[in-house]
Amino acid sequence: MEEFRTIKRLPPYVFQQVNELKMRLRRAGEDIIDLGMGNPDIPTPEHIVEKVIAATRDPRNHRYSASAGIPKLREAFANWWKRRYDVDLDPEKEVVATMGAKDGLAHLVLATMGPGDVVFVPSPSYPIHPYSVVIAGADLRHVPISPDHDFFEDLKNACRLTWPLPKMLIISFPHNPTTMVVDREFFERIVEFALEYKIMVVHDFAYADLTFDGYVAPSFLSVPGAKEVGVEMFSMSKSYSMAGWRVGCAAGNPKMIEALRRLKSYIDYGIFQPIQIAAIIALNSDQDCVRAICEEYQDRRDALCSGLNDCGWEVPPPKGTMFVWARIPEPYRHLGSLEFSKLLTEHAKVAVSPGIGFGPHGDEHVRFALVENRLRTRQAIRGIRQFLAEGKGLKEAVPRVARSVAL
Numbered sequence: 001m002e003e004f005r006t007i008k009r010l011p012p013y014v015f016q017q018v019n020e021l022k023m024r025l026r027r028a029g030e031d032i033i034d035l036g037m038g039n040p041d042i043p044t045p046e047h048i049v050e051k052v053i054a055a056t057r058d059p060r061n062h063r064y065s066a067s068a069g070i071p072k073l074r075e076a077f078a079n080w081w082k083r084r085y086d087v088d089l090d091p092e093k094e095v096v097a098t099m100g101a102k103d104g105l106a107h108l109v110l111a112t113m114g115p116g117d118v119v120f121v122p123s124p125s126y127p128i129h130p131y132s133v134v135i136a137g138a139d140l141r142h143v144p145i146s147p148d149h150d151f152f153e154d155l156k157n158a159c160r161l162t163w164p165l166p167k168m169l170i171i172s173f174p175h176n177p178t179t180m181v182v183d184r185e186f187f188e189r190i191v192e193f194a195l196e197y198k199i200m201v202v203h204d205f206a207y208a209d210l211t212f213d214g215y216v217a218p219s220f221l222s223v224p225g226a227k228e229v230g231v232e233m234f235s236m237s238k239s240y241s242m243a244g245w246r247v248g249c250a251a252g253n254p255k256m257i258e259a260l261r262r263l264k265s266y267i268d269y270g271i272f273q274p275i276q277i278a279a280i281i282a283l284n285s286d287q288d289c290v291r292a293i294c295e296e297y298q299d300r301r302d303a304l305c306s307g308l309n310d311c312g313w314e315v316p317p318p319k320g321t322m323f324v325w326a327r328i329p330e331p332y333r334h335l336g337s338l339e340f341s342k343l344l345t346e347h348a349k350v351a352v353s354p355g356i357g358f359g360p361h362g363d364e365h366v367r368f369a370l371v372e373n374r375l376r377t378r379q380a381i382r383g384i385r386q387f388l389a390e391g392k393g394l395k396e397a398v399p400r401v402a403r404s405v406a407l
Contacts, residue, residue: 009134014357018341022351033380036351038176038322038369042241042296045289051281052245055274065270068261069097069249073276076283077234077249084208085219093254094227096261099246099271101206101235104260106132108202108231108250109168111263113138118166120158120199122151124355124362126176129204133170141166144361145178152189159197169194172204174217174320177358177367181211181320184218187226194229200256201230206248207321209239209290212298215319221252231256238322239290240282247271247279297322300370300377307381311388324368325355331394337363348387350380 015036022032043049055061068074074091081087089095098104109132113119117138121130122145133140141162143154159165171190173182187203194201203220211217221232231252237243250260270276282289304324305317315326327333332340337354344366345351353369355362372380 006135006137010131014338015353017338018345018351018354021342021345025345025349030349032345032349032351033372033376033383034351035368035370035372035380036353037371039371040238040241040243040322041371042293044241044245045282047285047289048240048242048278048282052274052278055277058274061273061277063273065273065276067264067268067270069095069270070273070276073097073280074249076280077251080234080283081219081221081251085222087219087221089221089251090254094257095249095251096257096264097247097249097271097276098233098260098264099248099268100237101204101233101248102128103246104233104248104250105129105170105202105204106135107263107267108233108256108260109133109138109170110136111259112200112256113168116164117168118162118164119168119170120155120166121170122175123360124177124358124365125170126172126204127358129170129172130359138167142359142361145175145180146361147180152193155193165197166199168200168202170202170204171220172206174207174211174318176207176321177323177353177355177362177365178325179318179321179323181215181217181318184223187218187220187223190220191223191225191229195225199229200253201226203230203232205232206235207238208234210294210297210322211320212294212301212317213319217320227252227254229253236279236282239293241293242279242282245275245279247275297370299374300372303374303377304368304370304381307378308384311381311385313384313388322370324370325365326368327365329388331391333364337366341366343392344384344387347392348380348383350383 025032074095077095078089078091081089106128113136115137118141119133119138120141120143123142130140141158143158145151208217220226231250233250235248301317305315308315313329328340337356341352341354353367355365
């Protein structure tokens with residue numbers, strides 16, 4: 001059988017190498033603390049669970065639902081933006097419910113981009129951001145993002161060096177994996193850039209509520225002109241700890257929303273209706289549960305960052321997301337993130353995500369996910385402290401240059 005063109009364009013899954021090592025060690029009886037995948041472990045709030053159980057008992061909810069989301073769910077999302085950011089949205093024309101932000105973003109890119117279209121994506125980035133472009137058959141261009149780079153200068157330089165000019169920019173703040181946060185002025189400049197170059201913008205706002213130390217993440221849609229150029233994706237996975245429920249939405253530019261709505265009408269019959277009903281309750285009821293979830297992540301962040309810094313691994317505490325983005329300690333940096341992640345798994349008994357899995361500009365870092373309680377986090381720190389103190393694996397590890405040839 002011939003190779004499939006789209007699948008051939010997707011690179012090997014770098015994270016799988018760490019996962020395989022983790023599973024092999026666990027089968028051998030090792031207790032590996034997994035801080036790799038950002039899979040929320042905090043239970044979904046009880047009032048949301050109770051609602052989905054009640055709605056599931058009603059046989060009327062067992063039928064096909066609406067692909068774009070039932071009207072009251074779209075209204076609840078529109079009201080969420082209005083309450084939080086004073087953004088006015090038409091639930092009929094400017095909101096579509098999606099099976100999580102990941103599904104919505106991938107299908108939006110598929111609906112709007114195609115062969116010959118150029119899309120700018122920051123590097124490093126959450127994998128679906130660049131690979132949605134690959135799946136759509138469009139052309140991907142990486143733009144570096146880090147505190148050491150002027151993102152807007154790099155955007156303009158990329159435009160000068162790219163032909164045809166890009167049609168879309170995909171961004172996400174608070175940012176996964178780097179945890180970077182931005183202010184409202186940043187989005188004002190994004191809108192100016194998009195209007196000047198006639199570029200669509202997709203902002204993944206999955207970590208809207210997971211912010212710390214008094215920082216409040218601004219909404220892209222709250223900036224004048226934003227709806228003229230783009231959409232914002234929101235997910236209930238983190239804010240409400242509803243990761244496995246797969247519910248989110250896209251909101252903003254009506255033309256882009258209509259393209260997503262039309263594509264989805266060919267692909268799915270919508271989210272299971274009891275889940276949509278429970279999501280309405282989550283969005284419209286008291287938000288104390290969201291604040292409690294955020295406080296739990298902040299507690300875990302504090303435990304992890306203070307522990308790493310006590311070990312001599314300097315890691316600034318992030319102001320947003322459920323991750324910690326840590327530059328590899330200097331003695332190990334030449335190995336690259338994949339080999340270093342393997343060493344941590346084998347010797348410290350802690351699994352993390354190698355930065356190279358998020359793009360070429362991530363290879364000097366690893367990402368910790370805040371998915372274990374404070375007790376397990378302290379256990380992870382003890383393993384890391386011993387690993388760094390003894391310099392385990394330095395002599396045996398394969399340097400980055402040799403590894404890159406193998407990949």
